[in-house]
Amino acid sequence: MLNEREIESCYLGQFIPVHYHHNMLMDQNRMHSFKSAIHYAVRPGARVLELGGGTGVLSFFAAQQASRVYCVEYNPDMVREARRFLAINPNGHRVEVIHADAFDYLPPEPVDVVICEMIHVGMLREKQVEVMESFKRRYLARFGGPLPVFLPEAAIMAAQPLEQEYDFEGFHAPIVQFQETGVVYPGTVELAQPAVYSIMDFSQPVDMQIAWEGSMLIEKAGTLNAMRFITKNVLAVVQEQSATIDWLNHYMTLPLANPVRVQAGDLLRVAFHYRAGGSIPSLQASIRAELVNQHQQMAAFA
């Protein structure tokens, strides 16, 4: 019998089935960015903790330099798989795979770097923010400061109004969509520039409630019927080069309940709110997008 937390976890997709991990391993954009960031952040001899290890791949990257890696995973199937894979990879013996809940686990000693990839677009569904907040509180209580370096260090989130095609061979279905970044989709028209609505710095306390209200200047005429959500994860800050190693999640596009005709130069007032780790429908239901009338527009630009 599943308890309440487990039921919610299954519903929200917190525990990703084994076959989905293959997709994550195949995602070169994700893999390459994490490999580079871990290579940069983990110094020779470092102690590393990974929360939500899955196949163990990120712990494996860390183990190439670290002296010890604690890899925590809750799904027993993945614990077995990670142990199997690490046993056949170089330096896998430096990784200890621990079957535990990341909300409870603390390593037996202070660590230099914490890797956590429980990331969904907008920090929805998966418990990245909650797990990191819980970890910081418990770590400081047990070991005192300073906190380890977090990987990712930060996340930047933005929203962008779209006209989105929802016809599938004549079947009209306004439905949540995920799109690869860097691909031009003929059915997608960007009506304005993305507006940044949240910047999370994981080294600081992060609020679980995410709420935004702001305006967007429409650049193209069309029917505004969807909002795209963009999440860029700053995996590491490379200070020597004044650069960052980033990973951009797939775009998530949510249909709007009430489409609006817009013209170039219109000002759109947008508001939404959700809880980090919350469901996609909870965000979708909260989105308000309405045109500011001419009079208000003049005042806004004055």
Ligand SMILES: C[S@@+](CC[C@H](N)C(=O)[O-])C[C@H]1O[C@@H](n2cnc3c(N)ncnc32)[C@H](O)[C@@H]1O
């Ligand atoms: C998005 S996957 C990432 C897996 C791996 N780190 C990678 O990058 O390929 C997130 C992993 O976190 C695990 N997970 C989710 N919640 C957890 C928790 N509370 N404690 C430990 N592991 C958890 C999931 O089972 C899943 O394997």
